[in-house]
Amino acid sequence: MSPSRNSGLHIKELSVTYKDGQLALGRVNLSVPEHSIYTILGPSGSGKSTLLRTIAGLIKEYQGEILFDGISVHTQEPLIGLVPQSYGLLPWKTVHANINMAMKISHPYRNQRQSQEQQIQHWLAAMGIADLAKRYPLSLSGGQQQRVAIARAFALEPTIMLLDEPFSALDAVTRETIQRLFLENWIAHPATTLFVTHDVEEAILLGEKIIVMPSNKENHQVLIDNDHVFRIKHEDKRDSDDFFQQTKRIRKVIQEQW
Amino acid sequence: MNNKKSHHVLRLLLVFVSMNVIWYIAYVLINHSILPSPLAVYSSMGHLEGKKVWLDVCYSLFRIFAGVLLALTIGMSIGLLMGRSRIWNKLLDPVVYLTYPIPKIALLPVVMLFFGLGETSKILMIMLIVLFQVIISVRDGVKAIPDSTYDVLTSIGASALQKFWHVTLPGALSVILSTIRISLGTAISILFFTEIYGTEHGMGFFIMDAWLRMDYTEMYAGIMLFSLVGFVLFLLVDYLDYRFMKWRN
Ligand SMILES: Nc1ncnc2c1ncn2[C@@H]1O[C@H](COP(=O)(O)OP(=O)(O)OP(=O)(O)O)[C@@H](O)[C@H]1O
Ligand SMILES: [Mg+2]
Numbered sequence: 001m002s003p004s005r006n007s008g009l010h011i012k013e014l015s016v017t018y019k020d021g022q023l024a025l026g027r028v029n030l031s032v033p034e035h036s037i038y039t040i041l042g043p044s045g046s047g048k049s050t051l052l053r054t055i056a057g058l059i060k061e062y063q064g065e066i067l068f069d070g071i072s073v074h075t076q077e078p079l080i081g082l083v084p085q086s087y088g089l090l091p092w093k094t095v096h097a098n099i100n101m102a103m104k105i106s107h108p109y110r111n112q113r114q115s116q117e118q119q120i121q122h123w124l125a126a127m128g129i130a131d132l133a134k135r136y137p138l139s140l141s142g143g144q145q146q147r148v149a150i151a152r153a154f155a156l157e158p159t160i161m162l163l164d165e166p167f168s169a170l171d172a173v174t175r176e177t178i179q180r181l182f183l184e185n186w187i188a189h190p191a192t193t194l195f196v197t198h199d200v201e202e203a204i205l206l207g208e209k210i211i212v213m214p215s216n217k218e219n220h221q222v223l224i225d226n227d228h229v230f231r232i233k234h235e236d237k238r239d240s241d242d243f244f245q246q247t248k249r250i251r252k253v254i255q256e257q258w
Numbered sequence: 259m260n261n262k263k264s265h266h267v268l269r270l271l272l273v274f275v276s277m278n279v280i281w282y283i284a285y286v287l288i289n290h291s292i293l294p295s296p297l298a299v300y301s302s303m304g305h306l307e308g309k310k311v312w313l314d315v316c317y318s319l320f321r322i323f324a325g326v327l328l329a330l331t332i333g334m335s336i337g338l339l340m341g342r343s344r345i346w347n348k349l350l351d352p353v354v355y356l357t358y359p360i361p362k363i364a365l366l367p368v369v370m371l372f373f374g375l376g377e378t379s380k381i382l383m384i385m386l387i388v389l390f391q392v393i394i395s396v397r398d399g400v401k402a403i404p405d406s407t408y409d410v411l412t413s414i415g416a417s418a419l420q421k422f423w424h425v426t427l428p429g430a431l432s433v434i435l436s437t438i439r440i441s442l443g444t445a446i447s448i449l450f451f452t453e454i455y456g457t458e459h460g461m462g463f464f465i466m467d468a469w470l471r472m473d474y475t476e477m478y479a480g481i482m483l484f485s486l487v488g489f490v491l492f493l494l495v496d497y498l499d500y501r502f503m504k505w506r507n
Contacts, residue, residue: 056413057415058409058413077415082409082413082414084406088407093428093505105420152410
């Protein structure tokens with residue numbers, strides 16, 4: 001497949017109004033090329049979750065268009081790897097069963113039990129939780145649950161990956177570890193990815209581009225190029241000059257937009 | 259863990275033994291054939307003509323299982339419908355609200371009028387007792403599952419059946435089990451009433467038959483056996499709870 005003008009995720013004039021008449025998301029225009037990762041920054045209530053939920057097919061009523069490779073996601077839903085803020089694990093299933101079930105549902109016609117088993121083992125190991133396979137989610141720490149949720153999303157081999165403030169409940173150290181693990185794995189298997197965060201540093205560490213949502217839903221989003229920071233080796237990013245400059249720049253945009 | 263369990267068993271045994279001691283003291287004090295000694299009752303339990311008693315136990319168990327199963331099937335369907343659909347809840351809620359407080363035992367004569375004295379009315383009575391509890395607890399259990407629990411499944415295109423199987427049913431199972439536990443006691447009492455008439459089999463019949471023949475030792479033996487069956491049923495529910503609710507701790 002050669003990349004065409006249509007490839008990737010395209011969102012045109014998307015707006016969502018909830019039943020109570022509340023405008024949750026106003027006129028979003030956004031293009032994410034295939035195999036890119038964009039981070040989304042925005043104040044509380046600016047519609048970040050609503051945007052992800054609409055793309056994920058959880059909100060069916062919206063105005064505007066969401067296209068993937070030129071086809072509306074309404075007609076042909078691409079495979080979604082969703083990582084909600086609350087992890088979205090079923091408490092009554094073990095770590096292994098949670099991933100296994102999601103894989104079976106998303107790939108109903110694939111019938112190679114052995115390779116599926118290998119996949120699960122691979123992703124558990126990749127997220128550093130191989131020893132947790134038989135545990136139940138309620139017996140895990142928040143950081144461990146988040147690793148499971150991310151392992152599950154990767155194991156689905158999704159076309160689009162959507163992460164909604166996945167690390168916001170974690171302490172700083174755990175958070176850095178999981179950020180690194182996530183990014184390493186993403187680079188090896190880059191799905192088209194939207195990553196919502198309210199943390200400026202996280203947005204700069206993980207995004208090729210950064211989308212800043214305005215608090216006024218009539219205004220347009222601001223798209224900030226972050227490629228030069230993204231390409232720095234992850235260990236060195238935080239201490240780099242580019243990272244520092246980018247932080248300053250984004251803080252300024254935020255001050256104007258929020 | 260194991261230590262805790264053996265302590266629990268020890269406590270149960272202790273209570274059981276003390277109850278028998280009290281019984282024995284009462285037997286000595288009353289000194290009348292209406293209360294035989296526990297030893298006599300236990301030895302008569304051993305001498306009950308094996309097959310006949312097992313047939314009675316099987317009849318009773320069948321009625322309980324059939325009634326509970328029926329109540330679960332119907333109650334879960336209605337409870338799920340009410341828990342998942344706002345319209346159905348609005349429609350059925352007043353019906354449940356109005357019929358729930360009716361003491362179901364009062365319906366016994368009605369059920370007998372409509373369905374006769376046979377098997378059907380016995381099973382129906384048990385079903386009626388359990389049904390309303392199941393409906394209400396399943397509805398509330400399903401409602402208590404946060405919407406977000408379904409999100410990941412919905413996002414990967416799971417069917418309604420898959421969501422039911424992986425989320426709704428296991429999510430409501432805990433309340434279903436505790437409902438069964440609570441209604442089982444009532445169901446067994448009702449069973450006793452219904453087995454007094456229109457049957458030659460069942461534990462209720464066995465006890466009342468011994469009473470009519472004034473064979474009090476056998477009557478008490480029947481009561482003990484009936485209690486034992488109830489106890490085993492409770493253990494069964496406990497086992498199910500242990501088996502399916504491991505994830506809670
Ligand atoms: N189910 C709902 N019904 C009605 N309004 C809603 C619902 N969910 C969200 N909203 C409203 O939509 C707007 C956007 O909410 P959303 O959750 O998308 O914001 P967010 O950017 O994710 O915020 P946060 O950073 O706090 O998670 C808010 O004004 C919110 O009150
Ligand atoms: Mg949100």
